[in-house]
Amino acid sequence: MDTHLQDRRESESTARFFGLRLKFVCLFSFILVMACSSLSWYFIETRRQAMTDNLEELGNILLINTVRNDHFRIAGVVLEDRSTLDQFIQSLMTIDHVVYVTITSADGRILERQSKRMRRTLNGSSLTTEQPLYPDDRISESLLQTPLTAPLMTKLVLSAEQTLVPQDQFADWLLPFLMRKETLFDFAMPVLREPSSETAPSRLSVELEEKQGSMTPIPFSPVLGLVRIGITDAQSKQALLAIVQNVSILTMVIIALGILGAHLLTSRITTPLRSLAHSARQLAGGNDAPVRLTASTNDEVGELTHVFNVMIQSLHDRNNAITMNLDTIRKQIKQLTTVHQASTAIANANMFDMNQLLDSVLHLLVENLGFSRMVVFLHHPERNCASIAQSLGFAPEVQEASHRLDIPVVSDSITAELIIHGKPVLIRDVETIAHRMYPPVLDLMRHSGVRSFVAVPLQSHARILGYLGGDRGAHQCTEEDLHILLTIAGHVAAAIDNAKAYSELTELTQHLEERIAQRTAELSLANLQLQAHDTRRSKYVKVVSHELRTPMTAIWSFVENMLDGVTGPLTEQQRIYLTRIKHSVARLARLAEELLDWLRSDHLRLQHVCIGQIATIVAEGLETVASDSRVSLAVAPIENLPLVQGDPDKLEQILVNLIGNAIKFTPSGGRVTVEFTVGSSGFVQTCVADTGCGIDSSHLPYVFDEFSEVPSAMPASQGAQLGLYITKTLVARHHGRIWVESQPEAGSRFSFTLPIAGPLNETGQTT
Numbered sequence: 001m002d003t004h005l006q007d008r009r010e011s012e013s014t015a016r017f018f019g020l021r022l023k024f025v026c027l028f029s030f031i032l033v034m035a036c037s038s039l040s041w042y043f044i045e046t047r048r049q050a051m052t053d054n055l056e057e058l059g060n061i062l063l064i065n066t067v068r069n070d071h072f073r074i075a076g077v078v079l080e081d082r083s084t085l086d087q088f089i090q091s092l093m094t095i096d097h098v099v100y101v102t103i104t105s106a107d108g109r110i111l112e113r114q115s116k117r118m119r120r121t122l123n124g125s126s127l128t129t130e131q132p133l134y135p136d137d138r139i140s141e142s143l144l145q146t147p148l149t150a151p152l153m154t155k156l157v158l159s160a161e162q163t164l165v166p167q168d169q170f171a172d173w174l175l176p177f178l179m180r181k182e183t184l185f186d187f188a189m190p191v192l193r194e195p196s197s198e199t200a201p202s203r204l205s206v207e208l209e210e211k212q213g214s215m216t217p218i219p220f221s222p223v224l225g226l227v228r229i230g231i232t233d234a235q236s237k238q239a240l241l242a243i244v245q246n247v248s249i250l251t252m253v254i255i256a257l258g259i260l261g262a263h264l265l266t267s268r269i270t271t272p273l274r275s276l277a278h279s280a281r282q283l284a285g286g287n288d289a290p291v292r293l294t295a296s297t298n299d300e301v302g303e304l305t306h307v308f309n310v311m312i313q314s315l316h317d318r319n320n321a322i323t324m325n326l327d328t329i330r331k332q333i334k335q336l337t338t339v340h341q342a343s344t345a346i347a348n349a350n351m352f353d354m355n356q357l358l359d360s361v362l363h364l365l366v367e368n369l370g371f372s373r374m375v376v377f378l379h380h381p382e383r384n385c386a387s388i389a390q391s392l393g394f395a396p397e398v399q400e401a402s403h404r405l406d407i408p409v410v411s412d413s414i415t416a417e418l419i420i421h422g423k424p425v426l427i428r429d430v431e432t433i434a435h436r437m438y439p440p441v442l443d444l445m446r447h448s449g450v451r452s453f454v455a456v457p458l459q460s461h462a463r464i465l466g467y468l469g470g471d472r473g474a475h476q477c478t479e480e481d482l483h484i485l486l487t488i489a490g491h492v493a494a495a496i497d498n499a500k501a502y503s504e505l506t507e508l509t510q511h512l513e514e515r516i517a518q519r520t521a522e523l524s525l526a527n528l529q530l531q532a533h534d535t536r537r538s539k540y541v542k543v544v545s546h547e548l549r550t551p552m553t554a555i556w557s558f559v560e561n562m563l564d565g566v567t568g569p570l571t572e573q574q575r576i577y578l579t580r581i582k583h584s585v586a587r588l589a590r591l592a593e594e595l596l597d598w599l600r601s602d603h604l605r606l607q608h609v610c611i612g613q614i615a616t617i618v619a620e621g622l623e624t625v626a627s628d629s630r631v632s633l634a635v636a637p638i639e640n641l642p643l644v645q646g647d648p649d650k651l652e653q654i655l656v657n658l659i660g661n662a663i664k665f666t667p668s669g670g671r672v673t674v675e676f677t678v679g680s681s682g683f684v685q686t687c688v689a690d691t692g693c694g695i696d697s698s699h700l701p702y703v704f705d706e707f708s709e710v711p712s713a714m715p716a717s718q719g720a721q722l723g724l725y726i727t728k729t730l731v732a733r734h735h736g737r738i739w740v741e742s743q744p745e746a747g748s749r750f751s752f753t754l755p756i757a758g759p760l761n762e763t764g765q766t767t
Contacts, residue, residue, distance in 0.1 A: 020273065021266040028262040029255070036251045044244055051236040055097065056153060059187035059231045062092060063151045067189050067227055077105065077191050077225040085112035092229060099184060099230040100133065104140050106223055115230075119162040135164045135186050140226050143190050147222045156184040156230070183233045191225040276308055336487075354499045358390035361492055365470065366392055369484055372473035373448065376458075377407070378466040378496075379419050384409050386419060386466060398448055407438045414455070418467040424456040426482045452476045456485045458493035465496050549589070556585050576624060583621055604647040604733060608757040611686055612638035614648060615674045618655040626663050632671040633663065641676055643757040644684050650730045651754075657723040658688040658750050665748075666692035683736070683753040695742040703740055704728040727752075 066072055066088060076084040089101045093114055100115035117133035135156055143152065155167035158181070167183060362374040373393030377386045385406045391399055409415050413436050417423050427433055430451060434442055445453075454477045455469035468489055471477060559582045561567065563575065570578070612635070619635050626633040655674075662672040670691040677685045695703060704724050731738040731752045742748035 019270065021263070021270045024266045024269075025259065025262050029259050032255055032258040032262075036255055040247050040251045043247060044240070047243055048240055051233070051240060055185055055231055055233055055236060058095075058097060059153065059185055059229060060151050062095070062098070063187045063189050063227060063229050066092070066229075067191050073191050073194075073224060077103070077111070080105070080111055082112065089114050096235065097231045097233075099232045100135075100228075101230075102134060102140075102226075102228040104144070104226040104228075106144060106221055106225055108137075108141060108144060111225065119158075133158075133162075133164065135184075135228065135230065139186070139188055140228065143188055143226055144223055146190070147192055148190055149192070151187045151189040154186040154188070156186050157181055158184075182237070185231045185233065186228060187231065188226060188228040190223045191227060193222050193224055272302075272305055276305065279308065279312075354496070354503075355390065357495055357499055359392070361495070362390060362392040365488065369481075370472065371470040371481075373450070374468070374470040375402075376466065376468055376492075377415075379409070379464060380406075386415055389466070394448055398444055402441075402444055405438075405440055405444075407441060412436060413438070418455055418457050419464050422457045422459060422464050424454070424482055424486060426454050426477060426479065428452050428476055449473070454482045454485055456482065456489045458489055458496060460490075460493040460497040463497075465493055465500075468492055552585050552589055556582065556589075559585065580624060604650060606645050606647060608643040609646055609648050609651065610638070610641060611644050611646070611651060611684060611754060612641045612676055614651050615655050615659075615676075615686065618652055618659055619674065622656070622659055622663060625660070626672065629663055629666070630668040631663050631666045633659070634671070634673050636673065636675040638676065642678060642684060644754040645757045646734050646754055650734070654727050654730050654752065655686075655688075657727045658752075661723060662688050662690035662692065662748070662750070666690045670747075678756075679753065682756050684756060685751055685753050687749055687751040689747065689749045691747040694744040694746050694748055695740070696744055697742075700740060700742060704738070 069088075072084065072088050075081045076088060085103055089103070089112055092098050092101045093116070099117055100113065102113040103111045105111050113132075113134060115132035115134055118130040119133045120130055135154075139152070139154060156164040157167045159165045164184060164186075358376050362376065365371055365374050371393075373391070375391040375394075376389045378389040379386050383406070385408050387406050388402045391402060394402070407415055409419055411420075414425060414427075414433060415438065417425055430437075430442075430445060430453070437445075450471050451474070453469055453471040455467050457467045458465045468485060470481070470485065472481070559578050562570065563578050563582070616635050616638075619633055623633060659672060659674065666672060672688065672690045675687045675689065677687070679685055704727075728738050731754075735755055736753045738750070738752035740748060740750050
């Protein structure tokens with residue numbers, strides 16, 4: 001016990017050390033330091049940038065004004081007049097920020113220069129000499145070759161070897177003005193020849209003409225010379241350093257005052273909170289009357305103290321109320337238990353007999369909830385009235401009379417309040433609402449001695465089925481009775497709804513059985529009609545096929561005789577045409593025979609065939625058609641192509657349709673190719689590609705439909721649009737798949753797959 005108490009005291013001591021005061025002060029201090037530091041840094045950086053911009057602007061102005069001065073350009077640079085150069089340099093060197101000025105000719109010679117900085121160099125072992133400090137001439141050499149029209153600025157610093165070198169580009173991250181090292185801004189700009197100087201030589205002086213005549217001609221260059229001005233930031237750094245010192249001191253003062261204010265404010269908050277925590281511990285420890293606190297301020301802390309005192313008083317009052325209402329709570333628990341038992345009884349009752357269900361419910365309510373009389377009213381929307389479905393506790397003559405009543409649902413009546421608006425009612429005195437009652441019902445209530453009653457709507461799935469009412473005889477009904485009925489009303493409504501649903505389902509089932517029997521008879525009659533129609537169609541197809549054979553046989557005979565020379569010698573063109581007619585007649589005969597076979601059986605005559613050989617035969621048969629259309633037709637070489645399962649005639653018909661369509665819709669000079677690939681899923685893929693007119697992407701899903709009516713870019717070549725539908729049907733019967741890829745004016749690629757051959761059973765089907 002002592003150890004536990006000691007641990008508790010240590011934890012409280014640690015919590016007090018790391019309490020709200022310390023946390024708040026630390027947080028506020030951190031925020032204040034970050035805010036002040038950020039603002040100070042922003043102010044200093046802004047001033048530094050402004051000073052830098054001023055220096056850059058000064059250098060640009062000095063350099064541009066000097067370079068673009070006509071007197072300086074002609075007399076100083078072109079004529080190399082020393083007095084003019086010295087005059088311009090002296091005027092520039094009088095400016096405090098200017099460190100050096102260098103003027104260079106077009107050939108790189110130094111015309112004039114001056115510097116305020118000296119650099120010391122060792123001469124021998126101990127002697128030092130001072131020389132003027134100038135920048136490296138490499139920038140001058142590059143600018144003499146580049147006709148720049150704006151100054152070029154370079155930041156330079158003095159290295160350990162006492163030479164000017166370019167400043168590191170990352171030095172700006174370290175706030176260079178806070179560093180002791182001086183930075184020189186080197187501004188360089190070439191002196192350019194004026195564009196009009198070649199067309200107006202009279203502007204040059206006589207001395208310039210003499211000098212140019214005496215000099216050796218040099219290649220023309222737009223650069224006459226170069227001017228470099230060095231500007232130091234030493235004064236700016238000194239001014240900025242003073243600003244930094246003043247801002248730092250002001251920032252530290254603000255931070256210190258802020259921390260002190262946070263400490264005082266936190267103490268003003270945490271001291272009352274400690275008192276509140278002490279009183280709360282007393283209350284948690286079982287002290288029924290802790291010491292009341294005195295509010296020392298009128299702010300939120302004082303309000304919190306006042307609320308805490310009110311809370312203590314409320315807790316005392318609440319404890320007293322809980323003690324006084326224990327009996328009431330036990331009574332309510334008993335009533336809820338009764339409601340639960342009634343609900344369980346409702347759930348276990350016979351849901352298919354409405355009268356038995358309602359009778360069981362009313363008996364449970366009367367026996368367990370202490371009601372004297374109970375009644376259930378059901379709503380009839382089609383008649384806009386309500387009637388008594390079941391009642392209990394009334395005299396027999398009252399029950400008999402009440403069951404013959406139809407209570408109209410009129411506005412401003414108790415019945416409308418319950419059924420239309422769905423509001424429960426508690427009537428403490430019947431006579432006060434006599435004008436809202438249906439007179440026959442009011443008479444029965446007076447006859448039965450009903451003085452007060454409660455009624456609640458029976459609502460299920462947002463639909464009001466009726467309402468449930470009851471009274472306590474000589475005792476007046478209370479809000480508690482209303483709440484009990486509201487609790488049980490949902491279960492009663494669900495039971496009534498289920499009973500009605502079962503009744504409607506039974507009626508619907510009976511109706512459906514009658515409809516099913518009727519539809520079965522209609523379908524049987526339709527099936528007999530379809531069978532008769534199929535028989536007539538088959539007979540018609542057989543007759544047509546038979547009638548087609550006779551003219552085809554005659555055509556075949558005439559063609560054979562002509563090919564055998566019976567009608568005289570034939571030209572080569574005639575022989576080709578007759579051979580084509582003979583092949584077409586043979587194919588028509590096969591189709592007629594296949595049509596009859598299809599009528600007799602839907603099974604294919606599957607064989608192990610080579611799709612490449614069939615494609616070659618079809619291509620040879622269509623070679624003449626392709627030649628007439630001046631379309632090249634080629635079949636890819638066949639090497640190690642596995643056999644497929646298929647009906648040779650059906651496969652030939654598939655390829656004739658696809659290759660024929662490709663030739664038909666390919667313009668003169670195009671080509672049609674047939675290619676084969678072996679897929680990894682056990683299929684051989686055949687692709688018929690052309691360079692024809694192509695198909696629009698919006699029409700691709702419909703090209704395989706029967707009578708698809710897809711518009712063609714070559715209407716003269718468009719047929720009845722049955723070929724692709726038949727082709728797709730044949731490919732599907734071979735357990736394959738067919739698809740198309742096409743773009744307008746780029747051609748089409750029709751591809752289909754066939755399963756690789758497997759063993760065949762005795763009926764010719766693949767096992």
